[in-house]
Amino acid sequence: MKNHMHVCNVSSDDEKIIISDESSRVISSIEPYCWWRSAAEYDEYVKLKFEGGLPDVSRLTPRIRVFKELERLALVASGTTAGTHEFHSHYSDGVNELRHKLLTYRSGDFWMPTGGISKDNMDIPPVATILLVGFSASGKSSLVNLMYSVLGRSGLVPFAQTSSSSGSGRTKLLKEHNVVRSLHSGFCVYDSRGFDYNEIGETSVGEELSSWMSYGIHQNQKCLRSGDLDDVPHHDFVGDDMHDDFPTMSKYNWSSNFVRRTVNCVMVVANMAEIYKAFKAGDTKLIEAARQLFCSSAFQNCDDEKPILILTHGDMLSTEERIEARLKICGCVGVSETTGVYDIVCLTEYGFLAEESDPISAYALAEAVYRALLISDRTHLPKKTHQDWALLVLSWIVCFIASLFALIAEICFKLGGRGRQRDHSRLLMK
Template sequence: MKTQLSSSEEDEYESSRLVYCWWRTGAEFDNFMRMKLDLLSVSTLSPRFRLFRELERLAVIAPDGLNEIRHKLLAYRSGDFWVPTGGISKESMDIPPVGTILLVGFSGSGKSSLVNLMYSVLGRTGLVPFAQTSSGNSSNSTTVFMEEHNVVRSTRNGFCVYDSRGFDYGKVTEFLEEISGWMNDGVHHNQLCLRPGDDLEQIKDKVENLNLRSSSKFVQRRVNSAMVVANVAEIYKALKAGDLKPLEATKQLFSSPALRKSNENPILILTHGDLLSVEERMDGRLKICEHLGVSETNGVYDTVCLTEYGFLAEESDPVTAYAASEALYRALLVSDRGHFPKRSYIDWPILVLSWLLCLIAAFFALLADVFSKLGQKKKLK
């Protein structure tokens, strides 16, 4: 027999649903007709309505789709999402045994909180205790070392997530140089990230407390995909105060050539460190996407890493849980479709020959330019 809820219980249930479906309290949501618009008219919708539609898509999929995507991530092996092209077999591709996803962003953007959220959503295996990042115990602590995380806590898993140290908004150039080094040279667990002005004594204490081994004993990981993490609340509040520095710095990071090597448009994670109203969340996301030149519905995810009570948003917020999982899934798709063929012994002679031909072509081009100038001088005489 189905129990009837009292009016107060129904109001409480509805309010609990609105915690993670926050956009449904917006003034324009009723005009949106709750996804009853014709699919053919999507291209004519305004950016705000398209965003409503995307948020509703996540809300519809999240309750039943979360377990499915969890299973896909748990069963994932590096290279599973590679698509055969040009007649090249999977065995001929240079696929690493473990795919590496790098989280980048400015200080306080929520990278470590996002990793903790991933552990909470994906890493539940019986009585295994909840794992946190080394900087997750204090809101004021800073990630000094690169941290490798297997967020599904499975030895058979084929991917890991790296938490990196953020920069200040006023030091974008230094940040881009360091990111370029990570993308080109790779990363390894407990890789020390020193910055000008760091307290060396405090860092020395952290090294001793962590009992770090020699860095040579850690496996160097090639970065296969990157996620840009931005604090939408911080950026939006700065915009309201007339400060464009956080938004411009985020654009420089998102558009950096180093990140574009792994994906033309890196995945963008917008975290909410502070409570914002519905209109502020919507306006903040739309302004950031417009300034970065990306679609507001493709590859952009909102995650509330911490609830208003300071707890991790897990099953109480299935939309956030699913959004974080889908972002990981998308990153692995990007990773597997960006692998290159293995180099064979024939490639090196071909490379040498191509360089030799380029040198010969440059030599003859130089000769042509010299004789052309000599010919012009004779005509003038």
């Protein structure tokens, strides 16, 4: 049985791949998710791929490396078997395999025995936490909806959950999502409030990010910014996140009784179309703000574990523009164009989730979550031993004694100063 692949350009922005089987004369079509194959440099990539032997690494330009990465995702996502061109446009083996791994995942499953410490001596939380950060209207809520559809499916019934009822990045609360819909899920995803491009350089943004990374986050935690108090009814602050005399408590439930999660991995979500169009118009503010957010000192606790970059699409871009935008953004934020970055279409041009029309985006999303869990299990620290607690208590005691002696010295100094002042006054009177 012999198969032929024909590529027909439907428009300048997309394409459709037709696979015909000569023996059965059956023609099946795949939706236009292999958009990169219409690029001018794609023929060069194919030539390098089939030259035989290993290609010269020096000839792999950044664009060619992007093609190589996209072809890898297409190969796995579409379920292509070796030596054939059999495509499964729905529920491919690649997505199903990752979905099963994520469904059965427990926090610490991807832990590696490094440092000579056993797993029982590691401080592994019951739930790994992935935090989504980005700018307003960058696609965080749509990304959560796509996670529900890709990872939380039950049979053939898609399930989407809107992550923000306020819309347009106006949510003032952190929202926790268990996207695999399992009581035994080992991870959760937090949707945060989007930042403004103009305020990313302010100190308050860095302090908020550092607070999330250092002290953890919890469900319905407030994300107030400057100017928000005018929109919130008058109330009294009590404790950390508790509020009294608040008439709309059901809408702004800021209770701190929820379990506080330690952030194990961060996904920086950026609207690729918005940033690229501003860059082409000569406005570099958006791409510089994306660089500052990605390279924030709050995420630099471990140099080897940088945030995962998710590039979403708010508008349709041509093939050349999508590749150029990916290279520009990756080059600016300082991440490899093929490692730790995923180009995901959350919504199609018709407003539907992209899983059915773009299985590569579905697989890329599942792989991004899988990568985040791998990073999470590498960031766990050893448990504190009795010796560690003893040293900690001893340091507290020493600090208390030092503070007490400093207070006594200050009091004695002030009393001695008053005595010297009285003696000086008496000498002057004589």
